[in-house]
Amino acid sequence: MEHLQTLDGYFKENREEHLGQLKEFLRIPSISSLSEHKGDMKTAAEWLMNSFNSVGLENVSIDETDGHQVVYGDWLHAEGKPTILVYGHYDVQPVDPLNLWTSAPFEPEVRDNKLFARGASDDKGQVFMHVKAVEALMKESGSLPVNVKFIIEGEEEIGSPHLEKYIKENKDKLAADIIVISDTGMQGPGQPAVCYGLRGLTGVQIDVQGSQSDLHSGLYGGGVQNPIHALAEVLASFRDQEGTIAVDGFYDKVRPLSDEEREAYKALGFDEEALKEEVGVAELFGEKGFTYLEQTWARPTLEVNGIFGGFSGEGIKTVLPAEAGAKITCRLVPDQDPDEIVEKLKAHIEKHKPAGVTVKVSEFDKGKPFITPFDHPAIQAAGRSYEKIYNVPTAYTRGGGSIPIVAAFDEILGLPVVLMGFGLSSENFHAPNEHFHLENFDQGLRVIGDYYYEIAGFSKDDLKK
C-alpha cells in the first residue's frame, strides 16, 4: 500500500494548485446545447488538451466530429499490462433559471468545503480528477502501472449524437480492456458505490399550432381551439393519476426486477424521509408497487421537461395563443428500445390529439439503457479501491440517469464498463447551485490512483467480458 501514502502526500501538497486549475476549467461556459456557446466549447476542448499534455499524456489530439470536438490522449508504455479507457465529458447543462444561483454558475466559488459551479461535479470535476491521478503517478514514479487512454467528449448533455460514429471510426485507436467512467453518484456522503446499470433516454418535442397568430381571447374565445389546452390534454393522457404511464406497450419490454435485486436495494436502507427533506417535498410520487430506488433505477419514466405557450410575463394578457409546445423525455430501462418507444409515443400523441389544432412531433437524440454483471473483476476491484480509502463497504447500485454512450461503448468495443462516481445526489446536477463536495474530490483522487494499481494486478484475459 506504499503507493497510497505517496498519492496522499502528492495530492495534499498540491491541493490549492489543483483547485485553482479546476476553477479555470469551470469558468469556461461550455454549454453544448446552446449554439451561442460554440466558441466556449472549443476553448474547453483546448484547455483539456493543454492539461493532457502537461501531465504527460501522449498522442494528444482534438478530434473533429460533425458536432463538438473529442479530446484524446494516451500513455501506452506499461507493456503487457491492461489498458484502461477513461471516458468523460467537458460539456455542461444550461444554467437557467439564473436568478436561483447563489453565486454565478461560471464563477466557481468554494463555500463550506463545496465547490459551486456548473459542471463542478457533472462532469468536469470528475474528468479533472482522472487527469490529476495520472499526473500524480507520473510525477512520483515517471510511469503508470497500466496503460491509459482518455476520450473526453463535448456532447454528453445533448445525448452524444456524434460519438458513436467516432468510436466506430476509431475502433483500433480506442482498443482497451476496460472502460472507466466517473459521471455517476455515490450512494450517500461517505458511502461509495459502483454502478452496474443505467437508464437509457429518448424524447420528443410536441409543437401544437392553432391559429396562425395570437388571437384576442374575447373576440375568438369559445370558438377556436386553444393550443395550450389541447397540449395539456395530450400531456395529461400520458399517465394515470397514480403515476403509471398510459402509453400502449410502454412497459412491454421492461426487464422485471429479480428478487435478489429487490433485496439488495432494500438492504441499502435508503432513507426516503431524508430524500423528502433534501428535495423539499411533503410526499414522494411515483409508480405504485415500487420503492423509490426501484422507481428511479429500474423503472422507466415519462417526464415533461419544459412547457411553453402564450403569455408568461408579469400580470395578465387575455390572449388565445397561436402555439404551445412541450419537451418530453423518457428514461428507459433494459430491455426497452429507444426507437420503439418513440414510435409508441408518436402513436399515443396521434391517438389523443384534440380537434382544431395541428401537432408536430420531433425527436430528440436517444440512448439505450445499459446493464453489466456486478461480479466482474473490474467492478469488484473498483469496490475494493473505494473501501481502502473510505473504510466502508461499497454498494453495488444502478443509476437512474443516462450516459447514452455507455451502451454504444458496450456494443461497439465489447468491453466491460466500470462506473465509479464521486458525486452526491444532493449536488444539484442540471439545476441551479450545482456543487461538488471537496472531501470526495480529495478522496476520489486517491481512489482513482489506487484503481490503476488494482487493474495492473489483472491479466488482459482476467478482464475479458
Place this chain on the structure above:
Amino acid sequence: MEHLQTLDGYFKENREEHLGQLKEFLRIPSISSLSEHKGDMKTAAEWLMNSFNSVGLENVSIDETDGHQVVYGDWLHAEGKPTILVYGHYDVQPVDPLNLWTSAPFEPEVRDNKLFARGASDDKGQVFMHVKAVEALMKESGSLPVNVKFIIEGEEEIGSPHLEKYIKENKDKLAADIIVISDTGMQGPGQPAVCYGLRGLTGVQIDVQGSQSDLHSGLYGGGVQNPIHALAEVLASFRDQEGTIAVDGFYDKVRPLSDEEREAYKALGFDEEALKEEVGVAELFGEKGFTYLEQTWARPTLEVNGIFGGFSGEGIKTVLPAEAGAKITCRLVPDQDPDEIVEKLKAHIEKHKPAGVTVKVSEFDKGKPFITPFDHPAIQAAGRSYEKIYNVPTAYTRGGGSIPIVAAFDEILGLPVVLMGFGLSSENFHAPNEHFHLENFDQGLRVIGDYYYEIAGFSKDDLKK
C-alpha cells in the same frame, strides 16, 4: 344634413395632419401591465391632456388614482341639451412575441391604407377619433350641438382596477345622459354594428410547486412529482373533449339565448369559412350545440392564456422542474358573477390537485358581463349615424370581448351605454401586427360627428334608461 358635408370637408382637408398626430400618440409605449412602462403611461396621459386642450375641451385635468392616471375634459355650453360621456383608454397590451411583428409595434406605419401599431385600433385610434370629431365641430361652428365629457383611463387592459372607485368619487363630475364607447368591432368590412352586450372577465393564475429546486430527471425521475405534469392534469380537467367546461356549477347562472336572438344572429349570415381562413385553422372548435357567434357572444369560456415551466430554450434539458404555472381567464355572460366563478374555479382546482405538489391560486381583476336593450333611442340613433355614412343596415350585436368598466358605469351612474366601434376583427387586437383600416378611421370620424347631432335631437327625458 349640411353638417355632414362640413365634417367631410374638414376631415379630408386635415387628414395628413390628423394621421401625423395619431402616430405621435401611438409611438408612446403605454403598456399598463408592465411596470417598466410607468413613465410611458404618464407621457401618454400628458399627450392626451394637451390634445384635449388644443381642440377646445375645458376643465381638462389628469386625475390621480391608486394606479395609472385618468384624463378628463369637458365642454358644457349646450344649455338644455343632453350630455354625452365619452369613455376610452390610452393603455395598450404587451407586444410579445416581438419577432412576429412586420414593423415595430411602436413605430406606426401605413401599409395598404392600414395603420400598423400597437393601439392603432384598440383603443388609441378610436379615442383619437372622438377628440378629432370635437375639434371638427368646434372649428366649423365654434360650439358643439350637445354637451360632452371625456374620461379616458389607463388601466383597461388590466381590468380597470381603480376606475370604479374613481367613478364613485366623481359621480357629480361625470353626470351625463348617455355613455358612448368606441372600443368594439364592426360586423365586417363596410358593415357597421352597434353592440348591446359584452362578456365579463375573471381569471386566476395557478402556480404549482414541486421540489424546492429543479432536479435531474434521471436521478429523481419516477419518484418525485413533476409540476408540469400535475398542472397539465388540472388544466385538462377544466373541460371535456367537446369543449364544454367541466367546472361544477359553471353554467348555472348563464342566461339562455332567446329564440329571437338566435334568429337575429343567424340573419347576420356569418361566414365561418371566411373566419377559418382569416385565423388560419382547418376547423373551428367550441361548445357543442352553439354556432360560432353564439359561442363567442353569449356563452362563457375558460382559456389558458399562458403556460410556463421547466426548460423552453433551444434543444433539450433533462430536468425535472421545480415549478410550473398557468394564467387562465374566463369570459363571462349575463348573469354570471365573477366572484362566484372564481370560487368555483378554486374549488375545482382543489378537487383535481394531484399528489406530491403544492398549488397556489391567485386572482386577476374581474369585470362583470353587461347587456342593454337594443331598442333604446341612443342605440337606434347610433345605428342611423352609421347608416348615413356607410349606406348599409346596421347590425345590432353582442361582443365577445370585455370592457369590464361598462358594467360599473351601468351600476354606478345608471346610464345607457352605447358601444359604437370602428375596429375589424381581423385587426389583430392583443396580437402581433395590430392595425386599423383607415377607411373606418375616415368614415368613423363622420359617424361620430353626426351622432352628436343625432343626440342633440333628443331631450334628456327621451334618453332615460
